[in-house]
Amino acid sequence: PTAALALTTWSAIAPIARPDPSVFSAATIERGRLLAAVGDCAVCHVGPDALGLAGGRGLHTPFGTVVATNITPDVATGIGTWSYPAFERAMRQGGSRDGHNLYPAHPYTSFTKATDADLQALYAFVMAEPAVTHVPPPTALAAPFDNRVLMRLWNGLFLRQGTLTPDPARSQAWNRGRYLVEGLGHCSACHSPRNALGAEKGGAAHLAGGTVDGWDAPALMALSTAPVPWTAEALYTYLSTGHDAHHGVAAGPMAAVVTELAALPDADRRAMADYVASLGTPNLASEAATARAEALLSRAAVEPLDASALGQRLYNGACAQCHEPTGPTLFGVRPALALNTGVHADRPDNLTRVILEGITEPAHSALGAMPGFATTYSDAQVSALLRYIRARFAPEAAPWARVEASVARVRATLVPSGMVGAAPPVPPP
Ligand code: HEC
Ligand code: HEC
Ligand code: HEC
Structure with a gap:
């Protein structure tokens, strides 16, 4: 019935x-x-x-x-x-x-x-x-x-209808943040995995990472693969400016989210950051986060033993001028690849997509744009670059498997986002 x-x-x-x-x-x-x-x-x-x-x-x-x-x-x-x-x-x-x-x-x-x-x-x-x-x-x-x-x-x-009951044990800001993140902000629409019927998984899988338009939307809770754990302060900076020095930029579908959030009063972005920071990521003191970031950056200064020579050459020619932490910043920001969640993720999709597509629509114009290399590099060249970047900037992580196949898959879905009739679903890792 x-x-x-x-x-x-x-x-x-x-x-x-x-x-x-x-x-x-x-x-x-x-x-x-x-x-x-x-x-x-x-x-x-x-x-x-x-x-x-x-x-x-x-x-x-x-x-x-x-x-x-x-x-x-x-x-x-x-x-x-x-x-x-x-x-x-x-x-x-x-x-x-x-x-x-x-x-x-x-x-x-x-x-x-x-x-x-x-x-x-x-x-x-x-x-x-x-x-x-x-x-x-x-x-x-x-x-x-x-x-x-x-x-x-x-x-x-x-569909679970009904508004959220405020948690009296938490601050007003936390409750406001939860309301915005879980309600109209629909962060879980991208950041939660979905089941076979396309519904968001809840419980322990809530905000545990999802996919959207061929991008991985990383886990926002304890399963976060961010090399420096997110603090409330870093989240606030990221949601406000599209960039945080210990993490990098909001690109892909996250760029538009950040652009929209700019309209909000500061207190609302702080509230959202407070709530997301409470979701189980270790709440690091900012000195500890800085120390961790510095350790990762100095480790990345050492050339890895098993680096591909081709990958290294391509990196030095095409990426180093804008991404080595020590060079001059001519325009925009210099995201450090050692601190990028995508470089430490289980699969190379976001990094591959950024290399192929570049970043043409920054979350904020002050961040600068990045050129894409889809027409410059073959799949084999992009794969060599990916292996080099992984070995040098995420040496603690296992090398990515099936890199060529994933480059080919990402390349096949390169369409201006939003064009009707594109992008097949991305299989799980
Ligand atoms: C992630 C994308 C997305 C976002 C964000 C979104 N919508 Fe929608 N909305 C859609 C799609 C797609 C449809 C059409 C769904 C369908 O045809 O089944 C739709 C349908 C609707 C409809 C029904 C219109 C009709 O003709 O039946 C309304 C009303 C609506 N949206 C309002 C809003 C408002 C207000 C917001 C912001 C608070 C919003 N939407 C945010 C994707 C979105
Ligand atoms: C339309 C899909 C979408 C929505 C909605 C969305 N995100 Fe994202 N988010 C992404 C993607 C994709 C990335 C990866 C961006 C990148 O690699 O540059 C991301 C990245 C992030 C990151 C950085 C994670 C890391 O470890 O690098 C944070 C934090 C974040 N989102 C928070 C939020 C919050 C809070 C909301 C709700 C207000 C939200 N997102 C809504 C797609 C989305
Ligand atoms: C002309 C300067 C320039 C060059 C060359 C360049 N980048 Fe970038 N890159 C940027 C800028 C600026 C951003 C931040 C853009 C933004 O978010 O608006 C960025 C962002 C990134 C990000 C972060 C994306 C995210 O979603 O978090 C990665 C990863 C990256 N670049 C990798 C590379 C690699 C690999 C190469 C070489 C193939 C490269 N870049 C070449 C300027 C450059």
Whole structure:
């Protein structure tokens, strides 16, 4: 009976006349703007003009590409006729106004934790944005996933509704951080592994590392492979500037997250850092973290015995000028490879992707850009480079296995992010 109940369809919520934005106070709209930044609405719902919320970006899932829809208040092609209850249902339960189920590529499994007041402010913000007439390409998943009614069953299994109960034993900042990280911030959408049905794994696997658009989103808790353990201070710096000297930069899909978080008041980024730092990573004093970073850097100054000569030559020619810790900083930052989580990770995917693609859209323009080497280097050359970097900068870690295969796999998925119809899922390591 539960399954039968779960499979009944939603009813449509009656359309309304487009709300007049002047019914919302400026303070409510401003609050909604900040919450939209926490929720990365504009990252996924970005329109063809690279602005606004007009939709069209493809989200790659193992089940196919789900296209973000137009959520501007356009009456014909956006959500201009949506009442607040319709909006709330999409944010909390994954139901669209006309009654069809949404795929969880729209992270309602996290958004469901947002408070009523915050969702109302978000609604006000969205309704006060300019209406853009735009019909994004439709989502067309292969059978059986094209049957959206199945998501009713999926929700029955995996959607846990309800807001978070504040933990009185923790500080107000910690509770605020948890609310932002676990709710609208949907950090787990990328940083948690998923099961065979595409649902985030919970419990001990929560924030234990996931994949997104061919990138590994590293573990944020005790399983973190960051060579220098994250402190609350380092997390705050990283989330605020996209860079921390003991860790490196926020690139790939994390760059846009950091760009959005810049809109928030400082206290909110601090709160998020406090919460993430509490997730089980040893909470190192900052002097201890500095000592650890210095030890890793001085170890990396020694040339490894088993380094490939080709890899070393390529590194010296192509990377050293910008990445050796001692050189002059001409522009941007000089991330030390010895401190980079990706260099110490179980597989070389993030490092490979950075080498091939470069970094064209920094989290902050002050970080500088990095050239990509996809057209310069063959798979064999990139593999030699990877082996050298691993041996020199992460000598305690086992050499990566099947490096050539992984370079070929990453190269095959090099597409400008967000183009519809790309990137097959990445197999587990
Ligand atoms: C990770 C990407 C992602 C983020 C972040 C995201 N969305 Fe979505 N959203 C989607 C996708 C994809 C769909 C379409 C899902 C489908 O068609 O099944 C969607 C659908 C929706 C819908 C339903 C629209 C309709 O036509 O049915 C609403 C409303 C919505 N999103 C609002 C938001 C708001 C507000 C935010 C920010 C708080 C947000 N989304 C953040 C990906 C995202
Ligand atoms: C769209 C996917 C996505 C979302 C959402 C996301 N992250 Fe990330 N995050 C990544 C990826 C990918 C990386 C790896 C970036 C790199 O290697 O440069 C990363 C890296 C990080 C790192 C650095 C980890 C390390 O050891 O190097 C931290 C810390 C982090 N994210 C925190 C957060 C927090 C907090 C949130 C929620 C506010 C969040 N992330 C949301 C994808 C995401
Ligand atoms: C012209 C200078 C320049 C060159 C050459 C260069 N890089 Fe970078 N690299 C940068 C900058 C700047 C960043 C930080 C960019 C940002 O985040 O905006 C960076 C970032 C990185 C990161 C961190 C990415 C992350 O997600 O944490 C890695 C790893 C990296 N580079 C490896 C390499 C390797 C390997 C080479 C040689 C094949 C190389 N770089 C060549 C300038 C350079």
